[in-house]
Amino acid sequence: MGDMGTAEDPAAFLASQRAGLAQAITAQIYAVTAAEMRGSTRGRPRAARARQIAIALARDVFEMSHNQLAQEFGRDRSTVCHACHLISALRRADGEFDSTLRWMESHLRRAAGFRP
Numbered sequence: 001m002g003d004m005g006t007a008e009d010p011a012a013f014l015a016s017q018r019a020g021l022a023q024a025i026t027a028q029i030y031a032v033t034a035a036e037m038r039g040s041t042r043g044r045p046r047a048a049r050a051r052q053i054a055i056a057l058a059r060d061v062f063e064m065s066h067n068q069l070a071q072e073f074g075r076d077r078s079t080v081c082h083a084c085h086l087i088s089a090l091r092r093a094d095g096e097f098d099s100t101l102r103w104m105e106s107h108l109r110r111a112a113g114f115r116p
Contacts, residue, residue: 018062018112019054019072025108026054038074053101055080056087061108 027034027050036047037054055073058064066084070077091098 015062015064015068016072018064019058019069021111022054022058022061022108023051023073025104025111026050026057029104040074052083052087053104055083057101057104057108059084061105061112061114 023034023037027037030046030050030053032044032047032050036043037051039047042048051073055069055075058069058072059066064072066077066080069075069080073080075083087101091101
């Protein structure tokens, strides 16, 4: 994750918390560690896919920008764009995958304290 923001920068702190929440929920569901998702290398295919999903969920649920996501996930902006496009395409192609991500989005919203 990023530098966790500071009290002087509440927006950066909030972005960090939200990205961390997306990572934690995705890591739990896809049975990977948060450390694998945050690793500087691509890692196992399962961890890479979980990271892509967490990025897409953070963007969709929290409306984070590609630049914010790149900062919080320790990736280049182009990698974040690729993840968002890939997950979007997979959702369109696979109804079951889309259903799983909609379920994850609802849990992420609840965990963040958003109203249904």
